[in-house]
Amino acid sequence: MAATSRDVAREAGVSQATVSRVLTAGTPVSEKTRARVMDAMARIGYVPNRAARTMKTGRTGTIGVVVADLGNPFYPQLLEALSRSLDASDHRMTVWVSDGGKNQAALDAIREGTVDGVIFTTVTEHSHELARALEQRSPLVLVNRTVEGADCDQVSSANRQGAGLIANYLVAHGRTRIAFIGGTPLASTTAQRLGGFSDRLARLGHPLPDELVAHGAYTHESGCRTAAQLLHLNPGINALVCSNDLLAFAALDTAKAAGIRVPEDLWVIGYDDIQQSSWRSLNLTTVRQDVAQLAAEATRLLLARLDDPDRPAIRVELEPTLVVRASSAFAPA
Amino acid sequence: MAATSRDVAREAGVSQATVSRVLTAGTPVSEKTRARVMDAMARIGYVPNRAARTMKTGRTGTIGVVVADLGNPFYPQLLEALSRSLDASDHRMTVWVSDGGKNQAALDAIREGTVDGVIFTTVTEHSHELARALEQRSPLVLVNRTVEGADCDQVSSANRQGAGLIANYLVAHGRTRIAFIGGTPLASTTAQRLGGFSDRLARLGHPLPDELVAHGAYTHESGCRTAAQLLHLNPGINALVCSNDLLAFAALDTAKAAGIRVPEDLWVIGYDDIQQSSWRSLNLTTVRQDVAQLAAEATRLLLARLDDPDRPAIRVELEPTLVVRASSAFAPA
Missing domain, CATH: 3.40.50.2300 (Response regulator)
Structure with a gap:
């Protein structure tokens, strides 16, 4: 049986009300009494009941x-x-x-x-x-x-702004045959990154055609399938922008499987800068959050x-x- | 204010004791009464207090x-x-x-x-x-x-057995200049995999010298550092066995950085078969759990x-x- 506050009171030689005061944040108790009660708790292995404490403080922590x-x-x-x-x-x-x-x-x-x-x-x-x-x-x-x-x-x-950085970068380097791979459009991350990216591209004079935007699940498998379709239907693409790093890793794998050289033939760019993106095997250009x-x-x-x-x-x-x-x-x- | 079981009782036109019986697993209540109480709960948005329920069933779920x-x-x-x-x-x-x-x-x-x-x-x-x-x-x-x-x-x-499979495989293919990278020896995964591996190697006539075993943290960064040291001090190594896949990815990166070709010059083997290990960019031989x-x-x-x-x-x-x-x-x- 777990020890109760009654056991603590008995062990410390104080009343149960005193034990309760020690356990309630912000309640004045003398240092001597507090130390006595805390010692008693330690001796008998008492763990204050969180639910009981919550009722007193109104916070669970x-x-x-x-x-x-x-x-x-x-x-x-x-x-x-x-x-x-x-x-x-x-x-x-x-x-x-x-x-x-x-x-x-x-x-x-x-x-x-x-x-x-x-x-x-x-x-x-x-x-x-x-x-x-x-x-x-x-x-x-x-x-x-x-x-x-x-x-x-x-x-x-600031997803729209981050995606805008990618657009600026690609256009500055003449990589303007671009496709975009997103996750579910119901996620704000995909919606905002795609929105910010295509708005900026349009402003820079290189609007992103609808047929070069594809959505799938946020998984490696789905990313591979989507990237393979885009690259197959549009062999002229020279940059693939992905709404997160996980999808960009899939794009790298897909390019490798198709014998498309990265970065010579194709640039691949992600978003997030997760730890894996700096690994030499992946080595992904991305937007850091x-x-x-x-x-x-x-x-x-x-x-x-x-x-x-x-x-x-x-x-x-x-x-x-x-x-x-x-x-x-x-x-x- | 959240609804209480008293509100439920009033709404359902039953006693509070009846509401409590409905909420207590294993207590007999007529189907009609149960439905009436459940409906009342749904109408007024009552969520049973988990702490109270726990006190009755002795289980939190x-x-x-x-x-x-x-x-x-x-x-x-x-x-x-x-x-x-x-x-x-x-x-x-x-x-x-x-x-x-x-x-x-x-x-x-x-x-x-x-x-x-x-x-x-x-x-x-x-x-x-x-x-x-x-x-x-x-x-x-x-x-x-x-x-x-x-x-x-x-x-x-069965970590010892899994590591034994790696030893069998390497020896069968003549890859016997082997080093091992582990995480903390306090983790059973490293202790058992290293133990099983070196026991099997010894039995096969290729004991693993102490100086070819290194331990570090279970991180990519630590794995890179440890692999670089091992490869630098022992340029003749032709297989690097790691106590998990995360460390093996670090070994792959380290080999790449050093211009060591995998698998021509060096085989790299992990343990776990996490999802990333089947990605084409990593493509790791490993033991699946x-x-x-x-x-x-x-x-x-x-x-x-x-x-x-x-x-x-x-x-x-x-x-x-x-x-x-x-x-x-x-x-x-």
């Missing part, structure tokens, strides 16, 4: 994170960064790995009081749960994937929201940078 | 998973598989991303009653928390990394343990297979 798509290394890297930033602010992290349907579980956890708030990393536009949660004013932050017009705190790379900064901002916004639920929603966009590597011939940006 | 090292894609892949197998058995998963110190948080969660049991994926031998948890007979399972002699359920690849099966066994063992805490501990070893790819010249195994 735990933040939920919802993530899908762990096959894309970007998400584990973001998760690790969130774990660090929540740790640094003395919060615990609970993760839901979403295979669909877990958004609701995370939102229920707020209502059930098992987490204080939730950070979503992979929402898509058409989320009914999100709409309902926003109506109910649940404390939540969207990071990486955002929803246009949603009334909540959001953090992402800093996961540590994404995580720090998301944490900061959520904790500020918990302190002040009525604060207006904030939209943070982090400055992207183009990182040039061997998949585009080390040409200067 | 939530399993904790502790994972470190998300930079190695093996772990997110295992996490995704665990999420699926726990889902399939109708359990929720809570994840602790361990940066050290989180093992204790997970074990506390068992004692606090917020999870029913914990699956550890990254323990090392010298874990005091684990020893204490085993004394306290906490329901837990070790998966992937195991601890020799620990009195708990454990699941892993099936993450879906690891996850399914870990889930099965933990749920069986919850049902029968006194059952003797079981050690499951999954059969490994050698997968031959371009990093060893597509030579048949």
